[in-house]
Amino acid sequence: MSLKQVENVASHHSWVVGGMDCAGCANKIRTALERLPGVTDVSVSVMAESLAVSLDDEKTSRDRIERTVRKLGYSITPRDGGATCAAGGEGACCASGGQNGPAPQLGSGPRHATAASSHGAGDASVHWYGTAKGRLVILTGLLLVAAWGAEFLLPGALGSWAFILACLIGVAPIARRAFSALGAGMPFTIEMLMTVAAAGALFIGAQEEAALVVFLFAVGEVLEGVAANRARAGIRALGELVPKSALLEENGTTRKVEASQLSIGQIVVVRPGDRIPADGEIVEGIAGIDEAPVTGESVPRTKGEGEDVFAGSISTDAVIRVRVTRAAENNTIARIIRLVEEAQEARAPTERFIDRFSRYYMPAVVGLALLVAVLPPLVVGAAWDVWVYRALALLLIGCPCALVISVPASIASSLSAGARRGLLLKGGAVIEAAARADMVTFDKTGTLTVGRPVVTDIWAREGDRSTVLALAAGVEAGSSHPLAEAVLAHAETQGISFETGREARVIPGRGVEARIAGQTVFVGSPRHAQEEGVLTKDAIDRIDALEAEGKTVAVVSGSEGLSGVVAFRDEPRQDASAAMQELKALGVRAVMLTGDNARTAAAIAAHLSMEYRAELLPDDKVSAIRDLTARHTVMMVGDGINDAPALAMADVGIAMGSGTDVALESADGALLRNRILDVAGMLRLARATMANIHQNIVIALGLKAVFLVTTVLGVTGLWIAILADTGATVLVTLNALRLLGFRVERRS
Template sequence: MKFKKSLNLVNVAPSAPPTDTCCTSEDRHSDNSETIPDDAVGHKTEFIVFGMDCSACTNTIEKAVRQTEGISQVQVNYSTGKMKVVALEEAVFEKLPATVERLGYTLEKVQQKGNVRTYSIEGMDCSSCALTIENHLKSQSAVKHVSVNFSSGKMTIEHDNTVEDIIKEVSKAGYKASLVSRNRSGEVKKGKSGINRVVLSGVLLLIGFIGSYTGVSEFLVNVIYAAAIVLGGYKPAKSAFYAVKSRSLDMNVLMTAAVLGAAAIGEWFEGATVVWLFALGNILQEMSIEKTRNSIRSLIDLAPPEAFVKSGQQLIRKPVEEISVGEVIVVKPGDKIPLDGEVISGESSVNQAPITGESIPVDKHLGDSVYAGTINEHGSLDIRVTKLVEDTTISKIIHLVEEAQEQKAPTEAFVDKFARVYTPIVFILALSVMLFPPLFIPGTWGDWFYKGLELLVVACPCALVISTPVAIVSAIGNAAKNGVLIKGGAFLEIAGRITAIAFDKTGTLTEGKPSVSQVIATGTTEGELLSIAHTLEEYSTHPIAKAVVGYAKAKDFNALQGEKFRNIVGKGVGAVIGGQEYFAGNLKLFQALNYPVRELESQIDHLQQEGHTIVIVGTQDKILGVIAVADSVRETSVKAVRDLHRVGISQVVMLTGDNEGTAKKVAAQTGVNRYFAELLPENKVNSIKQLQDEGYLVAMVGDGINDAPALATANLGVAMGGAGTDTAMETADIVLMADNLEKLPHTIKLSRAAIRVIKQNIWFSLIIKATALILIFPELLTLWIAVISDTGAALIVILNSMRLLRIKN
């Protein structure tokens, strides 16, 4: 997933001319240019600048470009790596790449796109509304692309006309649009005009009803009902007009047709009642749906919009959008951290629950990473900014969650297809009932017309269409608040059906920080053994190799001069030291070298049975010794495995490259009921396939990097520690933001609850529709009861889905 960066224009004083030496850390993070105003006269464009290694480079480029004939203004921003240029003629821009290339840099022109903006839409109460808005805006020549997402209440649109024009066009379709500003929630401020119309319509309906029983003339009563219809039905009728114009058949069209039909046959009370109930139901639905949408919008407001930036001995308050990478911000006790960064001064406890879902604050010291949106609880912190506002972890979470809302689950896609077929069929059936039966079956034309109107109301599949997306948005919002990113409804559904979970051992079930527990030197001294091991393992990134190197350094045994280093996959490493080739690895390595290890087998077996991983060091002719390494099991892993069994996961499996003894001990400590040991990287994939062949739906849990093939092979990939690595957030289907498994059982429980709620909603909607259809022909159904069955069912479905927001860990 790639995140677009925008140009930050920062007002700073020019620095000294650049030199060949690298600039200081303070200079490194300054941008030496004047801000170019948005209304600057001339042709404007942007370039990406490659090759800048410090902010002094910006002066060099700016001076050279400014001297180019025809350039009126130029601004280079080191932090974003971009250059903004204003020229008198567009042809001048063609000269710039060659000019900058002579300085040792390269340019790439940023492709100019239309104005892509995001709007928040008020008034949508089912996905048909979103389709109506899309179809209407697509007919506008100034609109290049438009996508309306009912679940999030957002519209993304690329257009050449003004924001006011777009808002006006959306208003024509009967909805309210509001531009979402960057990094703000864009929550639409609710107007009360709709509610007032519904209230007034209800009052008129009541007056008319009372008047009909108190001797008021029928004409006057019908006028009062007509006024109630106009007041309550204005918005649906307006939306219906644009829906028909856009060739959409939504609930507004069906309801408007039903009301007009009722008025045509003189059923003014029925028509007014239908309008009022429909409008009231829509308002209640909107209020309920907004609560689910706000579960995501609340994330957007986690990070403060401004920060205190350190400038010498002063603190300057600046908008977060204007803060560059490398600047130092100060966060006082009790304040939220505004940007991702690294602590350079101070100590404190930070509440990371908004990002990771961890309930216990984490101590932060010099060099530790902190995240935007988290809360500094105690001491003051000086933080060097490491990411621009649009690249912070919370921004990526919001981006991923909003993308997840737009991804349709298989069930939702099926329901939408069903509704597209169901609605026109029932609509045609309603017209048929109005027109044909009176020709062949005794009965008045008015009776059959009324039955057709009832069918029109029943044709609205609102409850059915809304049954899945609201449940998915609620579940994804709940998960996000608890530090779990579910990247779409499809993955939510898969998680709810998982029957087996496979864990990578190192760093997932265990701490991933093994330490040397024992050194056995057999063919040399302990010092020489550790020096050779240090040399062999120095360039390896494997946790066990790091443990050996760290132990040797702690004992002051330095690495020797080595050459011809080679990695022996799944077995160990080799290198030439002092003209002799040495090896460090597992038992398989020395068995492959045909070296007899019988004299050490008993010691090795004993250590392995105690849960140690063994590193044997030697040559093809001689074993120098054995280093035993052990990793500790995470306490949270034990609890997580226990809770997974409790929620009904039948197979909890551990995958490891360690020996049988270590695997057996860790399995016993964690409670997994099955393990695969001594696996090469490719064997983990085979283990996943074996579980799938046995009939299990498998989730694989790893760190998102080393376990990528297994994560991809599994039915569901789950990465942990997403807050610390962008790769984990990008590769997995579900991301546990904290570096522990505590939230995994909650995710499974939540996913299963979501599937239950979706099934309940679908069956309830279908049963209500079927019942309403059956009751039409025995004349047991009235128009207003049909409306209650439709809007009432939709409201019940929404409220049932909202229960997912309250499921706790």
């Protein structure tokens, strides 16, 4: 194979697509493009309003892709912003296209490049009347009013012709999309049903109702588009958190540059009140950092040199210098948006079932409508015009739009609500599994605990605890061992001054010793101290009591004998206990899985009122999760590389936002605020989402069941039928949008 052939086979292209309102829109585009020769790996994102394909350019050209999408009623613009843009996507229902022009993209960087001309479906600055859907509503409305005026003013049949003209002009773009979908192998679309219903109504002389039906259909599409854009607004707002410009420091001077052009390692200056333009590390200054825009945490955190900061967070009270640690396309905001976009494409089992159901439901409705149209006239001699009219109304009632949109609308709202509150779930399948979870397993270190030891107790043989701390700090000065850092941090907090030890040396497996004030001071294991005969009975009793509480103990002794002991423990997070209480209130069991020793695990578990399994290697954690998932729906929460296998094995794996990239990638979601309390909030959101989905399904099927019966009985007509269908779709969407305001905190 030649190099040119390889390039053709592996050619990748992407576009911005305007006018998609739900997963049905994506499915319509995907189905049409997959029928084209040489087109593979079709990826359509409703949330990002994007299209990407792998294309054999010798079989299908980019222009053909664009023509196909445009015929379906959508606007399309190449990612590079250079080529054609549809003059106006006509818009469609839940299974069709929409408003004019592409939408600004949600993220930043190359993958989320904004098209050159972006005034479309997703652009909040464009009012509904500036879109193709809006223009169709205005046109059909004016035509309907003109027809009523003509019927009143003009004699005889001229008024009827005005309604016929209004109907034909209004239904023309709908029919064009219907036949484009038919050519792409999709005969059962709402556009086709609308076209058949309008044509049939004209055929039996119901021209006034035909024109009214077309107008109501257009109104319904506008409402669906507005509702879909509201669902996107929360995620789009995230993309706007990152400032467009940054103050780059070079050679002692600063200059303004585009934030998207910042490179790793560059230094930026952030003034009080400014948003931080990139993920980075503070290299100079101390400031209160408001992370609420990113994580939802309401209280600013004081951060100084060496601490990480997120793009989009705000320096509240001081100037800081920040070293960029992530490129724009990979910063925290961009990663959140990417996760949500990808989550939109991961469909829930309920959604997949409804899609399969709709494939059979639509032909069944069409078949039933045909029977209603022909059987009564043929069997009992009923009037053809009456039963054809009822069959046409049945077609409109039978449209599955509300049912198809019921799940993705709720999922989109849930993902948006969660992302704004620091809760990321990667798709509908994850939400559905989380809603069923009846057990949550936690890693200990760095998840339930803060991940670093702190000094918890100091015992002095003669009661002078500050002397014990000063001796320990002097020996540990300059060491990077976690316990040494804990001693030094505690001494600083307590304001204890100490003499730095000299001639320090490590005694492998035992501890550290150094010369302080003319004596050799030892800090190390109780076992070594006992072997040396240093420990007293009181000291041994105290050490046993501290170790029973799951604490690590170090003995401090000098030439004059025992000085005292220092106890350490990786303490539980402040919200861990409250989190366990909330999980219990939700009827969810909490289990700690840890590689730590059983005594420490038991102490932490008792403090938090939870179950535990201790001394587990990474493989043991996987085995434990496998055992638990046989009897429960298990959510696993962890943060480290060693947690990645267990996160992948669990029904739902959730990574702490401060965790490793491996944990974040292998997990099904993340807690950006690093709060254990948010686990309960995530479960509440997932359960509320599934309840919302079930409500939507009842609304969609319930209304259809009622109006199917009333239509066959002749109680409701064409315009009521389309009003009922549009009304059901709007009700379902509005109900889904309620999730945008869902409070994940426990209500008192």
